[in-house]
Amino acid sequence: xxVISQKPSRxxxxxxxxxxxxxxxxxxxxxxxxxxxxxxxxxxxxxTANQGSEATYESGFVIDKFPISRPNLTFxxxxxxxxxxxxxxxxxxxxxxxxxxxxxxxxEGSRLTVL
Amino acid sequence: QQPVQSPQAVILREGExxxxxxxxSKALYSVHWYRQKHxxxxxxxxxxxxxxxxxxHDKISASFNEKKQQSSLYLTASQLSxxxxxxxxxxxRAAGNKLTFGGGxxxxxxx
Numbered sequence: 001x002x003v004i005s006q007k008p009s010r011x012x013x014x015x016x017x018x019x020x021x022x023x024x025x026x027x028x029x030x031x032x033x034x035x036x037x038x039x040x041x042x043x044x045x046x047x048t049a050n051q052g053s054e055a056t057y058e059s060g061f062v063i064d065k066f067p068i069s070r071p072n073l074t075f076x077x078x079x080x081x082x083x084x085x086x087x088x089x090x091x092x093x094x095x096x097x098x099x100x101x102x103x104x105x106x107x108e109g110s111r112l113t114v115l
Numbered sequence: 116q117q118p119v120q121s122p123q124a125v126i127l128r129e130g131e132x133x134x135x136x137x138x139x140s141k142a143l144y145s146v147h148w149y150r151q152k153h154x155x156x157x158x159x160x161x162x163x164x165x166x167x168x169x170x171x172h173d174k175i176s177a178s179f180n181e182k183k184q185q186s187s188l189y190l191t192a193s194q195l196s197x198x199x200x201x202x203x204x205x206x207x208r209a210a211g212n213k214l215t216f217g218g219g220x221x222x223x224x225x226x
Contacts, residue, residue, distance in 0.1 A: 031212050042117070042202060043157070043216045092156065096212035101145050101164070104204075104212055106156035 002027055002095050004107035012113045013083050020079045021110045023093030028073035031096035034066070037109070038089045046091075049076040083114045116140055118205045120217035127193045127224045135220045137203030138185040146179050146186040147204040147214060150197075157202060160188075193224045 003026040013019050023032070032049040047055040047068055055068035070076040080087050093107040118139045125133050137146060145164050149157040161170040163179035163186060170177055174191040190197055200221050204214030 033213070042218045043204075045213065045215070048213060098212075101147075101206060101209060101212050102162065103159040104147070104149075104157075104214065105159070108156050 002029055002097055002105040004093055004095060004105055006093055006107035006110050008110055009108060010111040010113075012115060014115055015084055017083055018079055018081045019083065019112060020077050021091055021093075023076045023078070023107055025074045025095055027097070029095040029097050030073075032070060032076050033094040033096075033104075034068060034076075034078045035092040035094055035106075036089050037092060043092065046078070049078075080112065083112070085114045088112060088114045117215055118203055118217040120201075120203060120220050122220060123218070124221040125223070127190070127197075127222065129195060129224055129226055130192050131224075133190045133193065133222065135188040135190070135201050135203075135222075136185060137187070137205070137217050138183075139205055139207075141184065141207045143179075143181065143184055143186075144206045144208050144210075146177075147206075148177055148186075148188050149202045149204060149216075150199045151202065151219075152199040160201075190222065193222075195224050195226065198222055198224045 005024045007022045034046040035043045037043050045058050046061045047057040049068050049070040051070045067079045090109040090111050092109045094104050121136050147162045148160040151157040177188045179186045200219045202219050203217045
């Protein structure tokens with residue numbers, strides 16, 4: 001299993017600013033993902049955070065808007081840049097502990113409100 | 116492409132049964148099921164890897180019909196704790212857990 005801590009748990013941000021979300025895992029994990037969940041909606045994959053290399057982004061998400069770092073096997077950050085009200089959402093860090101498909105563990109999420 | 120879940124919502128009395136369906140337009144490698152309670156993180160229920168495979172978790176079970184490219188989640192003798200939103204997540208190939216989630220099914224179990 002894996003225990004994930006995300007910070008901040010929530011924040012209120014001004015339009016045009018940037019915010020960095022941190023994800024810390026209590027063990028080394030192979031796969032780390034960042035998801036977005038708008039209120040009452042499904043989970044949308046933003047990107048796969050790759051250790052030691054650039055993240056792999058899904059269609060509709062770009063590095064300039066959502067830069068991601070993953071310096072080691074237990075930590076990752078997601079920055080939401082130049083925020084607008086449309087970025088108001090819950091951002092979730094997720095990890096898989098094996099190299100193949102299996103259980104995903106999710107952090108509690110970071111709820112961002114952009115004014 | 117996002118899998119389609121049905122129904123979007125269901126209300127049950129304690130002890131009743133329900134079925135949630137998850138359909139894909141593409142052939143699937145795996146189907147995952149998660150439950151998310153309000154304000155909490157999604158929690159893994161089960162994964163199905165082979166066509167026709169059925170798995171269980173307490174009185175919650177699931178099947179995977181590879182030919183029909185769909186999976187069904189069965190809530191049997193529902194309990195109050197079953198309330199939440201259920202999501203299926205799919206992989207069209209072995210992609211290291213990179214899931215595409217369905218729109219979710221809200222389940223409310225009443226006493």
